Amino acid sequence: MPGTKTPESALRAEGITPSMSGPSQPTSHETGVDPPRPDTDGELDPILLRASSYDRAEKLRRADLYPFCACIEAVDAREAIVRGRRCLNLGSNDYLGLSHDPRVVEAGARAAERYGAGSTGSRLLNGTGPLHLELERSLARFMGKPAGLVFPTGYQTNLGVVAGLVAHGDVAFVGRHDHASILDAGRLSMGRMVRFDSSDPARLESVIDTRGEGGRLVIVDGVHSMDGSIVDLPALVALRNRHHFVLAVDDAHAIGVLGASGAGTTEHFGLIDEVDLVIGTFSKAFGSNGGFVVGAPDVIDYLRHACRSFMFSAALSPFHAGATSMSLSILQSEPWRIARLRSSTELLRDRLGAAGFDTGRSQSPILPVLIGDEHRTLLFWKSLIETGIYGNPVIAPAVPDGECRIRLSLNAAFTDEDIERVVRAFDSIRDAIR
Numbered sequence: 001m002p003g004t005k006t007p008e009s010a011l012r013a014e015g016i017t018p019s020m021s022g023p024s025q026p027t028s029h030e031t032g033v034d035p036p037r038p039d040t041d042g043e044l045d046p047i048l049l050r051a052s053s054y055d056r057a058e059k060l061r062r063a064d065l066y067p068f069c070a071c072i073e074a075v076d077a078r079e080a081i082v083r084g085r086r087c088l089n090l091g092s093n094d095y096l097g098l099s100h101d102p103r104v105v106e107a108g109a110r111a112a113e114r115y116g117a118g119s120t121g122s123r124l125l126n127g128t129g130p131l132h133l134e135l136e137r138s139l140a141r142f143m144g145k146p147a148g149l150v151f152p153t154g155y156q157t158n159l160g161v162v163a164g165l166v167a168h169g170d171v172a173f174v175g176r177h178d179h180a181s182i183l184d185a186g187r188l189s190m191g192r193m194v195r196f197d198s199s200d201p202a203r204l205e206s207v208i209d210t211r212g213e214g215g216r217l218v219i220v221d222g223v224h225s226m227d228g229s230i231v232d233l234p235a236l237v238a239l240r241n242r243h244h245f246v247l248a249v250d251d252a253h254a255i256g257v258l259g260a261s262g263a264g265t266t267e268h269f270g271l272i273d274e275v276d277l278v279i280g281t282f283s284k285a286f287g288s289n290g291g292f293v294v295g296a297p298d299v300i301d302y303l304r305h306a307c308r309s310f311m312f313s314a315a316l317s318p319f320h321a322g323a324t325s326m327s328l329s330i331l332q333s334e335p336w337r338i339a340r341l342r343s344s345t346e347l348l349r350d351r352l353g354a355a356g357f358d359t360g361r362s363q364s365p366i367l368p369v370l371i372g373d374e375h376r377t378l379l380f381w382k383s384l385i386e387t388g389i390y391g392n393p394v395i396a397p398a399v400p401d402g403e404c405r406i407r408l409s410l411n412a413a414f415t416d417e418d419i420e421r422v423v424r425a426f427d428s429i430r431d432a433i434r
């Protein structure tokens, strides 16, 4: 989730000026301008000085409003212990409730027993095992593409695919609010990165031809990780058909969620053949860890030899390869999970709306509940935990100041009574901290 774990704005509420750059700020590497050197007394290196003078998190902790890296002790897919309270867990991305499914956990354990606790090396050399190959084949089939490649994380998948494809002279067109891994990938590539507002594809058309002779890759989030909106894929495909660029969709929050069989945004819009590459993660609907890309066999084979994050990192662990294969087969054989996720999402969205809460542009199980300023949002977050509900606080720079929110994500394991509990908690806290 881009920026949600940065304490900046909460620190601003404490009167502290943030110095960490958020995902949307250019780095000195990009601007070519060095940041001002802190005034050292000649003894400490500026790097160590910056680290040793960092007290912003500590100030928030003292105010008991530090929201990051909280210890979340999972009970099952539905509940977790947070700050000593048993909470309904609306902070996880375990959309289908598979993270604790005994079949998934056992499949992972069996894989570890058979193939070891770690993958012990790069996919390119000694790290490829039968589970990787089997998972790549079954994922590609499920996603409606001929070939696939699995990575240790979704972050590494984006990093590898974008930086691997976009060479010197090429341009990566990246959704302005896309996940941090896509922005980082654009920075890492040898080509140029152009950011555009992916909620308004017409803007892309106005910049798409600003290039030389090189290639063009357009990459967007299928479902936006902060506001839960679905990208206007038909508009992007229409542009692709006119301008002939490579189109990639990061469907981290859509696979297992959207589409008749859960294959994501491309299936939802019936545009599987019009999108060149689909990227996903196992850390959300699959309840596991890892990432993947699917596409044409020649492109996937090229990526196998061009993605540095694939070549220079140990392969996906046997546990996660085995667990993810089982999640994929459950996802396909138990469609009630997707149906349940959708009905819970609709119920919560309707009930929160009826209670006067604003869930913005969400069209997916990510429901951001707008609270307002940062201090109020952190108080709201803390009070929710005290009433047994866990949601993630989202503050600047992930969202503009004044638009802070509690980000809820639904899970197929929730009952209708759970949803009513969430709405009652929001109602009572709003009254209490008005």
Ligand SMILES: Cc1ncc(COP(=O)(O)O)c(C=O)c1O
Pocket: 001, 002, 153, 154, 155, 156, 158, 179, 181, 221, 225, 250, 252, 253, 281, 282, 283, 289, 290, 291
């Ligand atoms: C849109 C998007 N892409 C990629 C990722 C990274 O996935 P992973 O957690 O597997 O590294 C995330 C995770 O937050 C995400 O939300």
